[in-house]
Amino acid sequence: MMPDxxxxxxxxxxxxxxxLVxxxxxxxxxxxRSKRIKRELEEVETKVKSNG
Incomplete structure (x- = not known):
């Protein structure tokens, strides 16, 4: 399968x-990075919702 x-x-x-590495x-x-950004976005959204 592998060429010479x-x-x-x-x-x-x-x-x-x-x-591959x-x-x-x-x-x-x-x-x-995606997980970190998602967590930060949720924190900001929580702050905005609590401020009205």
Missing amino acids: LGKYADAVLSSYAVS LLALIAWLSLR
């Missing part, structure tokens, strides 16, 4: 690995 990469196999496979990191950071 010859002497470039290490470089290609390590590039794929680095790319970076994508996972970006997704994790995005989810973490």
Whole structure:
């Protein structure tokens, strides 16, 4: 299933690995930020509702 990469196999496979790690990191950071922003928005909405 995998093509013969010859002497470039290490470089290609390590590039794929680095790319996947970076994508996972970006997704994790995005989810973490989303949770933080949602929490902050709920706090602001609560303050606004209590002030009338």
